[in-house]
Amino acid sequence: MVNLKNIEYDLKPLGQIVQKIKTNDYSLADDAALRRAAEALRARAAQGGEEAALLPEAFAFVGEAAKRALGLTPHDVQLMAAAAMARGDIVELATGEGKTLAAVFVAALKALYGKGVHVLTFNDYLAARDAAWMAPVYARLGLTVGHIAESMDRRARQAAYGADVTYLTAKEAGFDYLRGFLAFEADDVVLRDFRFAVIDEADSILIDEARIPLVIAGDEPSQVEIGKKLYAAVARLRRGRHFAADENDSNIYLEDEGIAFLEEQLGLGDLYDEKNLELLSKLNVLLQAEYLLKRDVDYIVRNGEILLVDEFTGRVAKNRQWSDGLHAAVELKEGLAQKTQGRIMNSITLQSFLRLYPGFCGMTGTARPAAAEFLKFYDKSVTVIPPHRTCVRADHPDVIFTHRAAKYRAVAGEVKKAHRAGRPVLVGTGSIEESERLAGVLRPDIPEIAVLNAKNDAEEALIITDAGRLGAVTISTNMAGRGVDIRLGGSRGEDYDKVCALGGLYVIGTNRHESVRVDDQLRGRAGRQGDPGDSRFFVSLEDELVVKYGLIDRIPAKYKSIKQEEPLDNPAFARAILRTQKYVEAQTFDAKTTLFKYAQIVEDQRRLVHKKRDDILFGRAALSILERDDPDGYRRLLAQVSPEEFRRAQKQIALYAVNQCWSDHLLYVESLRDEIFMLGKVRGDPLTHYNERLIEGFELLEKNIRAAVLRAFGAVAVRDGRIDLLEMGIKGPTSTRTYLVHDGTEQMNLFGAVGEIAASAWSAPLYLLNMLFESWKRKRKS
Template identity: 55%
Template sequence: MHKNIIQSVSRALRYKSVIFNIEPYGRVLDEINKIDLSSVNDSQLQNISADLRKRANNGVPLNDLLVEAYALVKEASHRVLKMRHFDVQIIAGVAMHDGILAEMQTGEGKTLAAVLPAYLNALTGNGVHVLTFNDYLAQRDAGWMGPVYRFLGLSVGYVREGMTLEERQRAYACDITYLTAKEAGFDYLKGFLSSNRQELVQRPFNFAIIDEADSILIDEARIPLVIAGQTDTHKLEPERMAEIVRSLDPHLDYENDEYGRNVYLTQKGLERVESILKCGNLYDDKNIRLLVDVNNALHAEVLLKRDVDYIVRNGKIELVDEFTGRVADKRHWPYGLQEAIEAKEGIRSEAKGQILASITLQHFIRLYPKICGMTGTALSSSDEFLEFYGMRVMVIPTNRPCIRVDHPDVIFTHKEAKYRALVSEISKVHATGRPILIGTCSVEESELLAGRLKQAGIDCQILNAKNDELEARIVANAGAPGTITVSTNMAGRGTDIKLGGESEERREEVVKLGGLYVIGTNRHE
């Protein structure tokens, strides 16, 4: 008891901007729960929704409609989806309407909680964007929650890569639109480049609910969204520089810093490069382009690792996001580094692009007059959310006490000992039939560990950036008895691993075994 009090006080002092006390929301929650609509028929519920929309359009403040609207959504969700909001989900919905970022633990139902503020803010007819982590989640959530919105008389759509102009226009015209932040950002940039009003797809922004907010608003906030036009200029300089760098001797001609984050030529290496290039002093102003190309080639050869920082697929270099473990779609390294990596891998560089329009996600998100968010991991970034977006974090308690058991880290003196211990532990747990999820730090490590397991006669599924299109299917079955899934940190963000498999038909069997057994091979961000 005393220990819990001390921990609560310590946490409150450490995270001064975070809201831990949800009691002030108790009054609103009680008012919502007092409204019993179970005896009202479907037609009457729809009439209530139509009346709420009429009142919102006549200027009644949304705060005055909140209690009635949330009670209505709660009942409609139960009828249409057979899912009833828990009290903590309702509190999260109220907080999000207030522009707060709700931290809700994995499996607590963020998708359903978001329906509450989405419905309320869509009543004005000005549109609501639910910004998801990827295209799969946008389409899934629109299809999953869509019947509730439509039952209440609102339209719902989604945007994903590859849609036509007309499909995008229809989706953005809906009352609620599910899409990724990147798709919304690129469509915004395309609007600047359009000379024809008929080609515009977006209307003025109103309200955005940001799912997996820590990833979108923090991890990728400063990565620019760029629209580039093709140019015909092409040089063989990267290939030449790659050959030169490959001829250099490590430690003699170049060195790393102690963290392996920087690489630089030694005096001997500098003299060797200058001799090969016959350029005189490489640091003269006239040689600035050569110096940049040499540094890019060194960076590509020494610091950037295949199957860690990028993969080669279908004859192209694809970046791997260090935070998500996924391929960073259409993202390129700037300032000639992309071309240097292509030269390193022997891939003919595509025509360079000329930047036509650019915006960072951070600046794009701030174009919305009102934003809120939800994620399972907001506490550690609470100061950044407040500083850059004006959003406070509220920690929402779980509906039921968490029964997960967290074991202490095990440290090894060298990697070989770690991998032997991993194979031994996985083999032991697998023999019981308990499903196992192993999180690795890179594509390279996931394939190495999977290879070790197969050598030991243990079958496993691999989930990494090379087969990300199979993510939904692999994750759906990761909780089935006897299943072993070796993944990078991309595993299932925004998707649920259901005990017993996708249909949960063997759930009780897995529960008796102790649930999903999770092993992390490294400390992640």
């Protein structure tokens, strides 16, 4: 899968740049001389000086500023990483090698040109921490720093974005972009033009979360209502009798007995009668909610809300929800009040949003496994930077057991053994449920054990920072705590030598993940900057990866029936697991590639609509719909209001029309996707059909905007020389909410398998097809 041509290992050119940086020595300059040097750098940038020419001097200045302001001396590997990022590369730099400081070199260089730079971090905590931490370095160059937090109001956001360098999460930047689409006054826009972004934890943001749609919705009520009577009937269904699920528990189907049971319980008559089609779609989401989604695995319940759990990090995925009524169904399952989804006014995936930046770069400890995706979706090369000190961590072969119970007993024994010696241990688990279960087993012997999962993510930085202290045992879900270094001997390193003598941090994984990168991220928590450490994964033949992808079917029959406490002494199992991971990654890549093709025209249309709206908002567009299409009405209206008042109202009406019609277009796009899913190749190539229909829909969008403007003027209300827009219904939503739609692999599978679906559509369960048809028909009607 990895295209070696876009992975750069030759560091000689970067080494030459480092030597040029070192020829600019500011160590003997006093503060006054540094201020003059900073002014000279800014002046050269303002006069159009090329970045490549400014880089050595600017980097040397930042290095000296870091020494004086923070006591940090940059290593050559940080300078090489920064030089590679300055040219737009994705850099692989190991955990603990100082990525936070490396980002400052790039951001400072780009910010010298006065157009603003965004440093996109993994969460709000890191954004606030890094902005405050690095601000003194930027200040030496005369650059200002801001950060964005989720709780900030519009004025605070405008001030933060107005700084030369702004630290924030990619999601917050994306949400502010969507909010700008609803602005009716130029002063309400908080983002300025995109310039450059430095992306921390690049594989997580650009790959793992890339296809997550960011959504902004108005306050109109959702059409999804799922009654308690319907839920009660579904909750009484029994697996194997009333319904069946596939071997991966990813799809669920009603059996004949289940259909008969529901017809009797609900008094429906024929469940597949046309009048019951809408009910079928509701039954589908209820079945998924009740039997496929698991509490403390897929979601948690906190303060009366359903909070989704990110499958890659184990963190709570803030402001994320399922689509198509599934979220409401889970709320009903948990006995919570159903919250409205609202009318979707705009949405964009993180991948599409980040591609709006004219330039960006990234850094992560695990870039190589994602190199093909960086090239395919972002046209980015990966540069591998070696660690400042050679990594001496020992990565041990997997320990494989016949069943989970034996695996957990072995993990518990290994943790207790290390703890008795005083060695710190970090255990990476696959879910909240697993972390809680393992903690329960260990607490009688280790009362002070720390559990880091989605239920206490607010404390994660403090917990993970202290995970290297003497005798510490920390259980974490996947990579919670990402972006925070684990320092041996504790947060202040007071017992560093003692922990090193014990072998350093011991990292234990209780599962192999579908992505090798996630496993490598866990391993990478040990062995920071040449520290000693060990990593080992404990696996069983009952683990999800083994069962879900049929690996169990390919092992010798004698291992399927036995259960033994001792691990299996056969390296073929470990090789089979690795092959399975590579197979899954290849399948995921193919699905993302297909989905990427489907997204291109929609994103082109989005850019055109955003530009059209911005031109109206900022007065760059000549508005003449009424004058051209209804000149008599235009003259009558000008007889009642001033030209200035007409222009004010015309602008507001045009903005409103764009918003409403774009929202309708998004609904059309969603219904078209459902149609493609159902019809597949029945009508020829699905992608060609989809794109043709999208173009037709966009042409209709332009007509609808003009028609909406004319309708508004046809119902114009004039009061004392002013056009009363509120009486005409021309207003934005009184409130909005932003959230992320959790469609992930389901959506990728939908498009990745569209050809297969087409070929077998008529053999698919009638229930599924009816559900899809009703969903599509309802959206088309809307």
